[in-house]
Amino acid sequence: MIGKKKSLKADIIIGIGDLSKMTGVSARQLRYWEEKGYIQAVSGKKNATRKYKFEMSFKVQAIKRYLDEGYTLAKSVEQAEKLRKKFEIWKKFLVGKVQEVEITDTQHNYGVIELGCVDEEQKKKIYGVVDENGCHFELRDYAEADN
DNA sequence: ATTCTAACA
DNA sequence: TGTTAGCA
Known part of the structure; x- marks a missing residue:
């Protein structure tokens, strides 16, 4: 130690x-x-x-x-x-599950929070989206190398 | 100058 | 709880 x-x-x-x-x-x-x-x-x-x-x-x-x-x-x-x-x-939860936070609008502090896979097989991830409408979840397909 | 305890118009 | 008094 x-x-x-x-x-x-x-x-x-x-x-x-x-x-x-x-x-x-x-x-x-x-x-x-x-x-x-x-x-x-x-x-x-x-x-x-x-x-x-x-x-x-x-x-x-x-x-x-x-x-x-x-x-x-x-x-x-x-x-x-x-x-x-x-x-x-x-x-x-945040430390354990949030994988990445993408800033989509610096002016208004909008962004997309990557919350990880819902299903490994289907290559789908759930995202927390913050935009002009407030916030909501989205289920999106993702490529193996998306960055 | 600041903080401490104890006590009370 | 505020606000004293008398110490450290």
Whole structure:
């Protein structure tokens, strides 16, 4: 195990003041949320100044979003966690199944997403098409060397 | 200057 | 939850 660089994310560390400013959640709330176990600071020494991973700001923002929609704090945390899990599933699907994305219109961000074979025998692939009409699926024949 | 805990008009 | 006070 020499090169164990699983992630290329820089581990940015921020203080409670910065986290508060960038999320709009008060420091009082952040401390309370941590006390309740909803968020966590890195290496939680009991009496040191709190340090948070930058990624925590996304969770805080998500919780605040649901809070602003009228959910209770507990429910907001629940929803934020559910959102995170759904995103993980989306990520797995995208990384696992999307083979290529062809840009068809730079001006309007239209394109075609190659989602792979539906049937190996019939040489058909399914595509996700984004165009002026919105988006839809298409089943197309494909050549062995199409590029 | 900033963050900490604890407590409360 | 905000907002203090008194510390580090």
